[in-house]
Amino acid sequence: MSTTARQRYAAMAEKLRKSGLKSTPQRLAIMRVLSESKRHPSADDIWRHLRRRFPGISQATVYRNIMLIKSLGEAYEIALAGAGCRYDGRKPYPHPHVVCLECGEIIDPELESLRDMTREITAASGFEIRTFRLDFFGRCPACRKKN
């Protein structure tokens, strides 16, 4: 693993400090969850998790801070169809996902062909590509064995 959770958290907290905004306990705790979670948690997941330590924390605070952290460029929003959004604080930039339709597992593949595809689109459409969303859905190796 090239970047550790600790490093991600430090980078987030540092960016926050530099921004001049306040480092509240709730805000830092949300950053910690985002930096550590490999599960692409939803706002609700984060809220539930933090209620242990901050019994009175409100969902509004979680949403507001996720929004802030996104705007600092330190979290990436994954909008999977149907359900609400999920967030990735470990790779805070657009990247492809592969989602298992049976167990819900999400993996982040490295795709050599992504560069080619972007080029192909630019050539064919004349668009200047800024970002993307690229999700594949199927059955993971474990679920393929089960059935």
Add this chain to the structure above:
Amino acid sequence: MSTTARQRYAAMAEKLRKSGLKSTPQRLAIMRVLSESKRHPSADDIWRHLRRRFPGISQATVYRNIMLIKSLGEAYEIALAGAGCRYDGRKPYPHPHVVCLECGEIIDPELESLRDMTREITAASGFEIRTFRLDFFGRCPACRKKN
């Protein structure tokens, strides 16, 4: 153009008839809009459009019928982040989109590299890929000229 709006509408209406469900005027009108619109309309767009001919039509009817048409395999839901869903009745199967961040235009590119990418994912992850969502966002040629 390989398939005309007329052909798409006929295919939809035919599938509906075969399903044993009723061919109500509202339902057929929604199919007509979906088969003709190149704009990937939202449920609200369709509702607004149909209010001319059906002054009392409700949004619920539009939503219920879009859901039905989707389940017949005759429309494809495009879940763009932020805004609500939009629908494609002309290509009722998964396909990539390129969306202009400024004017909202959506085009459907043909991507040679999609096959390669699917292969690459299968090889790298062991997933059996069933479907995908693939959206690129940027600025269209017209908007690039403006600024």
Add this chain to the structure above:
DNA sequence: CTAAGTGCAAATGATTTGCAGGTAT
């Protein structure tokens, strides 16, 4: 001190559902 942040509850906006009356087959 005081701008920024928080909790709470009410507001949103897209979509859905319950129900009573209509309509296609």
Add this chain to the structure above:
DNA sequence: ATACCTGCAAATCATTTGCACTTAG
């Protein structure tokens, strides 16, 4: 005749916002 449908309004669900009260710097 009778399922299936429709319109209406109320209900969801995730997310956002207004407001009065804290708190970090």
